[in-house]
Amino acid sequence: MPTVNMQTANIFSFHGGIHPPENKTQSLQLPLGRPSLPNELILPLGQHIGQSSRPLVKVGDKVLKGETIAINNGFLSSFLHAPTSGTITAIEERLIAHPSGLSDLCIILTPDGSDTWTKLEPLSHWQDISKTDVLAYLSEMGIIGMGGAGFPTQVKLQGAYKNPLTHFIINAAECEPYITADDMLIREKTLELVLGIEILQHLVQADHVVIGIEDNKPTAIAALRTVLNKRKSKIQVAVVPTKYPSGGEKQLIQLLTGKEVPSGQYPADIGILCQNVGTCVAVHDAITLGKPLISRFTTLTGDALKNPQNVEVLLGTPVAHLLDYAESEPKKLSRLIMGGPMMGYTLDSAAVPIVKTSNCILAASKKELPPPAPEQACIRCGMCEQACPASLLPQQLLWFSKSQEFEKAEHHNLFDCIECGACSYVCPSSIPLVQYYRHTKSSIREAREATVKSDLAKQRFEARKARQDAEAAEKEAKRLARQKATPSKTTDEKKSAPAKAAPTAAAAPATTDESKKLKVDIAIGKSKLKKLEKQLLEAQENEHVEDINSLQLQVTDQEKAIALLEEQLAQMPSATPAAPAVNTAKASTAPVNDELKKAKVDVALIGVKLKKLQKQLIETPDDQELKDKINAFETDLKAAQDTVSRLSATTESHTAASEPKAAASDELKKLKIDAAIAKAAVKKVEKALKKAEEINAPEIEAIRQQLKEAQQRADDLEKALANPEAASQNAEAQTKKADAAPNNVDADAAKKRKIDLAIAKAGIKKAEKNIQLLQEQGKDEAEINASEWPSKLKEAQEKLAALEAEESAPATAVSAPVEKTADTVAQSEVKAEPEMDLATQIKKEKIAVALAKAQINKLNKRLESTPEDADSINQEINATQQRLQRAEALLEKLIHSQTNMQENR
Amino acid sequence: MLTVLLAIGILVLLSLIFGAILGYANVRFHVEGDPIVDQIDALLPQTQCGQCGHPGCRPYAEAIANGEAINHCPPGGQATIQALADLLDVEAIPLDGDHGTETAKRVAVIREDECIGCTKCIQACPVDAILGAAKQMHTVIADECTGCDLCVEPCPVDCIDMVEVGVTAKTWSWDKPQGIAATSINIIATDRQAEAVH
Numbered sequence A: 001m002p003t004v005n006m007q008t009a010n011i012f013s014f015h016g017g018i019h020p021p022e023n024k025t026q027s028l029q030l031p032l033g034r035p036s037l038p039n040e041l042i043l044p045l046g047q048h049i050g051q052s053s054r055p056l057v058k059v060g061d062k063v064l065k066g067e068t069i070a071i072n073n074g075f076l077s078s079f080l081h082a083p084t085s086g087t088i089t090a091i092e093e094r095l096i097a098h099p100s101g102l103s104d105l106c107i108i109l110t111p112d113g114s115d116t117w118t119k120l121e122p123l124s125h126w127q128d129i130s131k132t133d134v135l136a137y138l139s140e141m142g143i144i145g146m147g148g149a150g151f152p153t154q155v156k157l158q159g160a161y162k163n164p165l166t167h168f169i170i171n172a173a174e175c176e177p178y179i180t181a182d183d184m185l186i187r188e189k190t191l192e193l194v195l196g197i198e199i200l201q202h203l204v205q206a207d208h209v210v211i212g213i214e215d216n217k218p219t220a221i222a223a224l225r226t227v228l229n230k231r232k233s234k235i236q237v238a239v240v241p242t243k244y245p246s247g248g249e250k251q252l253i254q255l256l257t258g259k260e261v262p263s264g265q266y267p268a269d270i271g272i273l274c275q276n277v278g279t280c281v282a283v284h285d286a287i288t289l290g291k292p293l294i295s296r297f298t299t300l301t302g303d304a305l306k307n308p309q310n311v312e313v314l315l316g317t318p319v320a321h322l323l324d325y326a327e328s329e330p331k332k333l334s335r336l337i338m339g340g341p342m343m344g345y346t347l348d349s350a351a352v353p354i355v356k357t358s359n360c361i362l363a364a365s366k367k368e369l370p371p372p373a374p375e376q377a378c379i380r381c382g383m384c385e386q387a388c389p390a391s392l393l394p395q396q397l398l399w400f401s402k403s404q405e406f407e408k409a410e411h412h413n414l415f416d417c418i419e420c421g422a423c424s425y426v427c428p429s430s431i432p433l434v435q436y437y438r439h440t441k442s443s444i445r446e447a448r449e450a451t452v453k454s455d456l457a458k459q460r461f462e463a464r465k466a467r468q469d470a471e472a473a474e475k476e477a478k479r480l481a482r483q484k485a486t487p488s489k490t491t492d493e494k495k496s497a498p499a500k501a502a503p504t505a506a507a508a509p510a511t512t513d514e515s516k517k518l519k520v521d522i523a524i525g526k527s528k529l530k531k532l533e534k535q536l537l538e539a540q541e542n543e544h545v546e547d548i549n550s551l552q553l554q555v556t557d558q559e560k561a562i563a564l565l566e567e568q569l570a571q572m573p574s575a576t577p578a579a580p581a582v583n584t585a586k587a588s589t590a591p592v593n594d595e596l597k598k599a600k601v602d603v604a605l606i607g608v609k610l611k612k613l614q615k616q617l618i619e620t621p622d623d624q625e626l627k628d629k630i631n632a633f634e635t636d637l638k639a640a641q642d643t644v645s646r647l648s649a650t651t652e653s654h655t656a657a658s659e660p661k662a663a664a665s666d667e668l669k670k671l672k673i674d675a676a677i678a679k680a681a682v683k684k685v686e687k688a689l690k691k692a693e694e695i696n697a698p699e700i701e702a703i704r705q706q707l708k709e710a711q712q713r714a715d716d717l718e719k720a721l722a723n724p725e726a727a728s729q730n731a732e733a734q735t736k737k738a739d740a741a742p743n744n745v746d747a748d749a750a751k752k753r754k755i756d757l758a759i760a761k762a763g764i765k766k767a768e769k770n771i772q773l774l775q776e777q778g779k780d781e782a783e784i785n786a787s788e789w790p791s792k793l794k795e796a797q798e799k800l801a802a803l804e805a806e807e808s809a810p811a812t813a814v815s816a817p818v819e820k821t822a823d824t825v826a827q828s829e830v831k832a833e834p835e836m837d838l839a840t841q842i843k844k845e846k847i848a849v850a851l852a853k854a855q856i857n858k859l860n861k862r863l864e865s866t867p868e869d870a871d872s873i874n875q876e877i878n879a880t881q882q883r884l885q886r887a888e889a890l891l892e893k894l895i896h897s898q899t900n901m902q903e904n905r
Numbered sequence B: 001m002l003t004v005l006l007a008i009g010i011l012v013l014l015s016l017i018f019g020a021i022l023g024y025a026n027v028r029f030h031v032e033g034d035p036i037v038d039q040i041d042a043l044l045p046q047t048q049c050g051q052c053g054h055p056g057c058r059p060y061a062e063a064i065a066n067g068e069a070i071n072h073c074p075p076g077g078q079a080t081i082q083a084l085a086d087l088l089d090v091e092a093i094p095l096d097g098d099h100g101t102e103t104a105k106r107v108a109v110i111r112e113d114e115c116i117g118c119t120k121c122i123q124a125c126p127v128d129a130i131l132g133a134a135k136q137m138h139t140v141i142a143d144e145c146t147g148c149d150l151c152v153e154p155c156p157v158d159c160i161d162m163v164e165v166g167v168t169a170k171t172w173s174w175d176k177p178q179g180i181a182a183t184s185i186n187i188i189a190t191d192r193q194a195e196a197v198h
């Protein structure tokens, strides 16, 4: 039907709308300007909706104009290119153009001034290659919607494939006051625009292609018509009356097609695609010229500018540079706005850069945009409802927003509000309605995210609990099984048969249980997989592009998990039949056991009777008959006992041996316990000693003596332990001897060493204290270094290390460790187990160092919070520091010896 | 007499019929579980931090259902108290300071080169948000971390920090306008301003 492009399409209308002063002429007085290169270009990585791009360059890289400097990060993301040639000087947080006034990661490019292009590779044969390839190319060229939200164009086009398109609408309405960037773009690049539209039409194949343009742009309309006429294009131009917000996507669709986009749906759902004129030109430049999106048209306007105009500006140009270019008058400037007066937002700083979606910089004087009048109460006049282009009930929404009734606000379709500001504009009570809606929307979004997160946390918490419970149950079951098995095996042979059978019998059901569980798991996994697949399908349909990737990952994971489970299940049955075999093997010992039992019972019975008789004998000592009986019984008993021992010998050879062994092991056990107790005593005394050392108590000597005695005892016990045969006979005597024994030469030497050690420690402590004192007095580093203390400290530390080294040397020679203070536990372990891997020792020592450091940190923190116990905490800190130093010294030594060893090899 | 008996008979019949319907409805539409506990649990932040004095959010939900005060959850803060008050139709009370104060959202971050791989933090984390193995470096999955603080104390080398989750441009949200009270002192302020402009 539309054979002639001059034909205007049917124009419908939408509800509401307002007619604010247009103020568009100011910026159209001057021709298109081209500002000079700024000193640096600031390129935010998040210029589009979706995840931020990933930088491809690093600081110091030289880039050419048009080179890719950041690539997309996931599906809903975009590429970024160098707007000019130069050097990457930083990748850092910079203020960005955002209503929050926050910073974000930006690539900073310092231009070299030569503006050399990289090699351009246009997609000249775009008609012949697959559409997917063209879309991918557009994505690589960094093309995003330049109208508002910055939705990656290829994603939007892909979404349009879902339904056959009836209309492809090019949005040239530009309804917001002041802005003329699109107007200027159409005038300057008419042919490029039409070519771009043709490329896009080739990609989407819509029934109708309509350019929607407001009737306040006669020059642009005329230019368009001329070009379209020349090309005999089927593209229609629909001139719509000037009314704000006819440039809203849904409003323009309603104007041009009469169709309303249902609440919560996208235009693509009703077969319509909208693109901004800027995007169409960018598509043309990318495909036919090979130029990525690196510049855009932006309006510089407002009373505070001497030369308001449109400029073609490189992305990343700081706003301040543009203000200079348009000669702003700082005195007049009261508010700097990015975007228009209705939907734009105030900029706190002029340092922010122009991004792909910046269509206007409004430098307004106070007169132009007076500060908002104070808010009054809603008078329920209904003017907002009259103005709302989305047919909402703004005063109701305001009410719900104020009272935080989010659910009701959602029921009243808050999310259909396009934040056009028409309601605020008409409100006689000057209520900033849009601000309320924006706040409520973000609150609802936050709450949704919080619910998602808390649900996830709950799931994970419950999963963890279930896992822990299962683990506990398993442990408990194992423990029970062990409990059943152990006593019958060692103490009572008669029980061994049934007891041994029990766990094996239990094992069979356990395996079937497990296979059952596996089957259930598989079933659950499969249903989960199905659900995921459904979600994935849904996400694909609804273009929830962000979800698709993660869902796909989940699906593959789930599939893997199921495969694993099935494999396990397949292995299961082979395990099951093996169980009964063990059972039968064990059963053969049963008859012997029975006999043994009988014999044992006999022995017991005879024994009881014998005892009774013996008692009687004591009462009546001369009864000959009784004596005979006893003798008879005694022979019986002996016989019975013989049978028992014979039988036990036949059942299991080791049972016979076990009895004498038991006696020895009992003694050994006792010895071990004694040794442990002695060791604990040593530790206790050591602790006391340390405390005494810290507070310099006079009892130190006495405590040392105690320590030595305790250690002696512990050592002896350990020696005894090492030699169990001898121990079983003379353990008692030895321990007694140990108590009484005078200190031998070795111990004397140890004592001397210990005293030396203590002195060295005290020296360190003193030096440290003095250094600290100096620090507290506010002396700076240099002064402290100049004083004698640091060198003293070092000396003392060296001495300490030397002493410790000395100590460890003889200690390894003497079999028993002489000293075992808490801070050298690791050290003594080194001596005790010389074969222990050096590497593990080093690791252990490293851990000790870390622990000590952490403790010092903790103590320092405590010191800050409770200055009243500063003294005791300081002492603790000192002690810990000593420990730290020792550990460090040891560590050094260990590392040293390790390197030595390596060298020796 | 007959009419009286008839009336009684009809009434008895009716009561039997309705009784049967009610009884059937009770069985047919029986609700499993304790819906009020579920509803309360859904409002709690699921941080599982135990600051309320219970071993998790659900036990506290159960305690609330049994009459415990609704202001013991610091991570939820005033918003949760408000939501609980709405649900239970009780007065919203300020947060009980004994259980802690409302803080900005935080996540745990492990200074990885200091970690000795003791796995203590893993055992403490209620939502399995820490990844690691014995003697290996550990790390926190920030997205899963609820900021409950429970992993900080057990760490023997003190290498876990609670870091505030700052607002980024992507998570930022609009402020609420100040409202009427803040600015409006006299009713005709608008007129005055209009004068000042012209």
Ligand code: SF4
Residues within 6 Å of the ligand: A384, A387, A388, A389, A390, A391, A392, A394, A416, A417, A418, A419, A420, A421, A422, A423, A424, A433, A434, A437
């Ligand atoms: S801001 Fe929202 S509620 Fe107000 S007029 Fe625009 S669409 Fe309607």
Ligand code: SF4
Residues within 6 Å of the ligand: A377, A378, A379, A380, A381, A382, A383, A384, A385, A394, A395, A398, A423, A426, A427, A428, A429, A430, A431, A433
């Ligand atoms: S225009 Fe303002 S005063 Fe009138 S009903 Fe809407 S919100 Fe209330």
Ligand code: SF4
Residues within 6 Å of the ligand: B107, B108, B124, B125, B126, B127, B128, B129, B130, B140, B144, B145, B146, B147, B148, B149, B150, B151, B152
């Ligand atoms: S990582 Fe730490 S703060 Fe985060 S949820 Fe786990 S225990 Fe809590």
Ligand code: SF4
Residues within 6 Å of the ligand: B110, B114, B115, B116, B117, B118, B119, B120, B121, B122, B132, B138, B154, B155, B156, B157, B158, B159, B160
């Ligand atoms: S508790 Fe600390 S040292 Fe231990 S694994 Fe966790 S982070 Fe590492």
